[in-house]
Amino acid sequence: ETGVTQSPTHLIKTRGQQVTLRCSSQSGHNTVSWYQQALGQGPQFIFQYYREEENGRGNFPPRFSGLQFPNYSSELNVNALELDDSALYLCASSARTGFNYGYTFGSGTRLTVV
Amino acid sequence: AQTVTQSQPEMSVQEAETVTLSCTYDTSESDYYLFWYKQPPSRQMILVIRQEAYKQQNATENRFSVNFQKAAKSFSLKISDSQLGDAAMYFCAYGPNFGNEKLTFGTGTRLTIIP
Numbered sequence: 357e358t359g360v361t362q363s364p365t366h367l368i369k370t371r372g373q374q375v376t377l378r379c380s381s382q383s384g385h386n387t388v389s390w391y392q393q394a395l396g397q398g399p400q401f402i403f404q405y406y407r408e409e410e411n412g413r414g415n416f417p418p419r420f421s422g423l424q425f426p427n428y429s430s431e432l433n434v435n436a437l438e439l440d441d442s443a444l445y446l447c448a449s450s451a452r453t454g455f456n457y458g459y460t461f462g463s464g465t466r467l468t469v470v
Numbered sequence: 471a472q473t474v475t476q477s478q479p480e481m482s483v484q485e486a487e488t489v490t491l492s493c494t495y496d497t498s499e500s501d502y503y504l505f506w507y508k509q510p511p512s513r514q515m516i517l518v519i520r521q522e523a524y525k526q527q528n529a530t531e532n533r534f535s536v537n538f539q540k541a542a543k544s545f546s547l548k549i550s551d552s553q554l555g556d557a558a559m560y561f562c563a564y565g566p567n568f569g570n571e572k573l574t575f576g577t578g579t580r581l582t583i584i585p
Contacts (some may be wrong), residue, residue, distance in 0.1 A: 389571065389572065389573075391573075396577075396578075397577055397578075398474075398561050398563075398575030398576050398577050398578055399515070399561075399573070399575050400575070401572045401573065401574070404571065404572065412572055414572070444513060446513075446515065448515075448573075450571050459517070459565075459571060459573070460517075461514055461515035461516075462514065463512060463513050463514040464513045464514070
């Protein structure tokens with residue numbers, strides 16, 4: 357059983373640029389959630405995707421967008437990068453039936469905006 | 471909105487001793503999940519223990535146990551026989567029992583194990 361994999365592991369971008377982060381969900385999981393973890397803070401929910409549709413969104417602006425593909429993998433896109441977007445971005449996959457069936461995190465992508 | 475508070479930014483414990491990490495939360499729901507996650511330097515969030523609010527019995531996983539006080543909205547984690555590998559950031563998290571599986575995290579407690 358494969359776990360959740362995220363790519364790339366580290367990324368440096370310039371303010372104003374766009375970035376795409378990728379996540380492959382754990383086998384058997386059909387839901388992907390994205391979190392932003394600023395330095396010294398707990399993760400904050402960005403949004404969740406289920407069956408290729410957004411299924412809930414946190415307090416993040418529209419320049420944070422996502423996709424989910426038929427194989428349940430997902431992308432997080434951030435446009436017009438700001439310095440405050442520097443953070444660890446975590447992806448978690450789960451089964452739609454809820455927390456009883458596991459909620460597995462990847463190791464994250466460290467994004468630095470300069 | 472749900473909130474999770476961890477009031478201990480840092481804790482330390484002697485190897486083989488017991489340590490308790492505190493967490494309080496706020497919610498108007500009666501059915502939900504509570505979690506403790508461990509985040510080592512590898513960055514991956516690793517589930518330590520999960521508690522379902524409708525279960526009165528406190529969850530236990532080997533050396534890890536919780537003290538769940540639903541009325542007080544308190545959810546502490548006890549680590550017994552602390553080991554060097556327990557050193558990490560520990561996050562308390564709340565999850566609803568309906569809707570999307572969104573977790574609300576606290577700010578974390580950094581646990582240091584003293585050899």
